[in-house]
Amino acid sequence: MQVQTSVVDLTTPTGPMRVAVYQPKADKPCPAVLLYSEIFQITAPIARMAAMLAGQGLLVLVPEVFHELNAPGTVLAYDDAGKDKGNQDKWTKPLGQYDSDNRAMIHFLGKQPLWNGRLGAMGVCIGGHLALRAALQPEVQAALCLYPTDLHSDTLPAGDAGQTLARVGESQARLVFIFGRQDPHVPETGRRQIQQQLQQACVSFDWHEVNAEHAFMRDEGERYDPALALWVYQRARELFLQM
Template structure:
């Protein structure tokens, strides 16, 4: 399926948020996926992942997750300087601002003639957490979270009652949680704690997968990339999104 890509600049309460839109180059309405990057914003691997999802029949929106803290168009490098800046931005941004970012994208979608009205979310690393955060929006029917960082901590600044896991009972759509067993950022004991919390929430609709992969095994750049495991991850995500949105 051929796709087209464009840039839209959306107004949010915390400033203009550049958003990259990748969608099928065809007539008719399609479902959409809010796709959240790592701390580095839309790098080459994130753009390729977004375009891959779009080629399966989705309009994929990639927001600049730290738009308040960087010039428009900022892409951080996969190096120490980029990592330090991205982590600083993660700690600096008010977690509630992600909710208003999500509303801005949903309102944009609602105004598009090509949007079917069916919405999902997905993301890698901090983006896995932000996809989980997006699942709090009632329009989001299915969410794929890949090695979501900081769900098991209180490191992301928030007010009491605003941390994402404190609001998990508000999620009505289906969740897909995928973790790497060799990921030091979410160690096994912390994954087990999260799993137990999920298992004790009545009515929470989720599946849970742990694979033999390191952190960032979906990123098709660098030595931690595992193409075979990434393929499994994409299959699981496309199965979830297809069932819920198509």
């Protein structure tokens, strides 16, 4: 399926948020997915991921996750300077601001004739965390969280909005988690902690651990695993088209 792309600037309580829209050339309404990037924002690998999902018949929105802290269109490089800036941004932005970002995107979707009302969330790294955060919204029916960081460590500023994992019991979505066993950012002790809290919260979730490093979905660099990436896209297609 061919894909059309556009950019919109949505109004949020914390300022304008640029969102990339990947729209399949479809003749009937389709499900939507909120796709959350790494700390580097909408890089070329994230754009290709969005296009891949849209090509499956999904309306994909990709927000600039740190829009309060950067000029519109900012993309950080995959180098030490980009990593340092991205990490500083994630430690600065309160979790509650992602909640209002999600409300702005859901409001935007409500005006789109191509949206059929079904909604999923997906993300990588910090974006995996934000996909789970999005699943706290009642409209989100499924979330695919790829090697989500900062869940087990509670290292993101929460304030009155609460830490994401502590609130996971509020979610009614079907949750899917995929971790790399060789990922130093979410070691085995962290994975067991996340799994235990999910079980205690009695949420619906699937759990996968694969032999891969962190960022194995990023199709740039030596950690990329094409075979695993294809398997993930197949899982995403099944999850979101069957919501």
